[in-house]
Amino acid sequence: GSVYSHxxxxxxxxxxxxxxxxxxxxxxxxxxxxxxxxxxxxYDEAKVRPYVLPDPLTCLDGxxxxxxxxxxxxxxxxVLELFTTEVFGRPPEVRARPVFQVVExxxxxxxxxxxxxxxxxxxxxxxxxxxxxxxxxxxNHAGPRVPAFLGLNFGGNHAATTDPxxxxxxxxxxxxxxxxxxxxxxxxLRGMQASRWPIDLIVSNGYAVATACYGDLEVDSAEGWKxxxxxxxxGTQSGNPFKPDDWGAxxxxxxxxxxxMDYLQTDPRINPRQVAVIGHSRLGKTALWAGARDQRFAVVxxxxxxxxxxxxxxxxxxxxxxxxxxxxxHWFCGNYKKYGGKEDALPVDAHLLIALCAPRPVYVAxxxxxxxxxxxxxxxxxxxxxxxxxxxxxxxxxxDDMPPAxxxxxxxxxxxxxxxxxxxxxYDWAQYLRFADRNLKGTSSRRQ
Ligand code: GTR
Numbered sequence: 001g002s003v004y005s006h007x008x009x010x011x012x013x014x015x016x017x018x019x020x021x022x023x024x025x026x027x028x029x030x031x032x033x034x035x036x037x038x039x040x041x042x043y044d045e046a047k048v049r050p051y052v053l054p055d056p057l058t059c060l061d062g063x064x065x066x067x068x069x070x071x072x073x074x075x076x077x078x079v080l081e082l083f084t085t086e087v088f089g090r091p092p093e094v095r096a097r098p099v100f101q102v103v104e105x106x107x108x109x110x111x112x113x114x115x116x117x118x119x120x121x122x123x124x125x126x127x128x129x130x131x132x133x134x135x136x137x138x139x140n141h142a143g144p145r146v147p148a149f150l151g152l153n154f155g156g157n158h159a160a161t162t163d164p165x166x167x168x169x170x171x172x173x174x175x176x177x178x179x180x181x182x183x184x185x186x187x188x189l190r191g192m193q194a195s196r197w198p199i200d201l202i203v204s205n206g207y208a209v210a211t212a213c214y215g216d217l218e219v220d221s222a223e224g225w226k227x228x229x230x231x232x233x234x235g236t237q238s239g240n241p242f243k244p245d246d247w248g249a250x251x252x253x254x255x256x257x258x259x260x261m262d263y264l265q266t267d268p269r270i271n272p273r274q275v276a277v278i279g280h281s282r283l284g285k286t287a288l289w290a291g292a293r294d295q296r297f298a299v300v301x302x303x304x305x306x307x308x309x310x311x312x313x314x315x316x317x318x319x320x321x322x323x324x325x326x327x328x329x330h331w332f333c334g335n336y337k338k339y340g341g342k343e344d345a346l347p348v349d350a351h352l353l354i355a356l357c358a359p360r361p362v363y364v365a366x367x368x369x370x371x372x373x374x375x376x377x378x379x380x381x382x383x384x385x386x387x388x389x390x391x392x393x394x395x396x397x398x399x400d401d402m403p404p405a406x407x408x409x410x411x412x413x414x415x416x417x418x419x420x421x422x423x424x425x426x427y428d429w430a431q432y433l434r435f436a437d438r439n440l441k442g443t444s445s446r447r448q
Contacts, residue, residue: 007305037372038319038372041319051315051344054346055278056384057388071358071391083289083356085259086327086339086347087333089246089253090245090333090336096123096124098259103118104121106273109137113137114140116135116136117134117136119133119263130217132212132215133171135166135212136208137208138267138270144422145271146207147206147275148208149210149279149432150210150257150264150277151259152214152256152283153193154193154214155177158191158401159189159192160194164190169185173213174215174221175221199352201426202429206448213226217229217252218252218253242333244335245334251333254293255290258294273298275296275299276440278301281303281373284310285331287300287301288353299361299436300361301435304424308324308331309378310378310381311378315348316343321336321375325337349384350381351380351382352384357385359389362414363431365418365428366378366416367418367419367423378416384437389413396410397412408431411439412432
């Protein structure tokens with residue numbers, strides 16, 4: 001019973017489909033806003049229980065981290081391992097190299113402003129295996145090699161832009177982005193999520209932008225693994241082939257971002273040292289995990305990522321670990337289920353996920369009405385990562401107090417809380433562009 005399933009609309013002109021779906025979406029969003037965040041969870045700052053965060057600078061064996069080299073050689077690997085085994089799960093070793101097939105190129109996209117490329121990334125090297133379809137816009141009037149934003153989208157590349165030349169995926173999509181029960185996309189959703197991808201603005205600022213649909217890796221549902229990359233690599237589509245520390249869907253999506261990065265490294269117009277990884281909501285969690293693991297990403301941007309992303313799990317405000325595991329059992333690894341209602345037993349928390357990116361710049365953004373994602377918990381996690389950045393001599397942190405709405409703060413670690421609800425808007429992108437101008441453009445990125 002999805003509002004997007006209107007098989008009859010296939011016989012109507014496209015604008016009709018778009019308007020019906022748009023009305024459905026707006027009504028759905030209004031219903032969610034009117035209903036407010038889910039009941040039965042804490043939204044009262046006075047009821048936040050005291051908690052103690054794991055110290056970024058104390059190793060499991062008690063060693064104190066005083067130098068960046070100790071962080072890089074000892075503490076960072078153990079924190080990364082803890083996130084791997086306890087939170088997101090470990091991707092299997094994949095020996096095959098992806099194969100890139102440029103399917104379409106147009107040098108006069110966006111009225112001549114950009115070159116559009118559509119690239120089939122054959123993830124396991126073989127034609128016919130799992131495939132990630134990358135959509136890329138490169139500014140024409142910019143230096144020989146340009147910085148880029150890379151992020152996954154929800155509804156398919158054709159939903160991320162109104163550009164009629166963008167191919168409609170032949171991969172499976174989640175039911176709510178499909179027509180009928182077939183899990184296949186049609187043109188109905190073209191442009192539906194275009195407001196989340198201000199491609200013209202990004203390109204006009206001298207950046208390339210690349211996106212692919214997360215469903216290409218795994219459709220976002222409890223059994224999505226059966227037809228996704230996790231099922232293919234497990235060699236089975238039945239039972240539960242996963243060990244408690246094997247990868248969950250977020251890890252699979254993050255792994256896909258690294259394969260898209262593999263392609264960007266080969267594109268002669270992209271500066272591979274100036275790629276920012278970005279994501280919204282569950283894909284913001286994914287961007288953080290991708291950026292934490294893969295140090296080729298020079299900047300990491302988390303938009304309204306919330307629980308399991310930038311928000312501190314220990315703060316009992318909004319969504320909880322128990323709830324996220326219950327509603328989205330496929331997102332995290334099996335071991336993460338142990339921590340529902342036992343967040344204090346987690347050996348890590350969100351501040352350490354951000355710290356894994358050090359010394360690379362990280363931007364965390366919240367929205368005022370997105371209390372489900374715990375904006376203050378997101379801000380405090382960013383602040384909690386600072387000790388690791390200090391080891392590298394990084395300065396330019398946000399002030400100790402949370403800023404008012406629509407007031408971006410911080411330099412190498414950036415933060416804002418926008419007015420309005422859960423979403424990624426032109427306002428958010430304007431801040432990311434300024435952040436990238438400061439931290440990415442014209443600089444060789446900070447590395448360990
Ligand atoms: C919610 C979920 C959040 C967030 C969000 C989204 O239902 O509870 O953690 O990920 O979905 O991705 O839009």
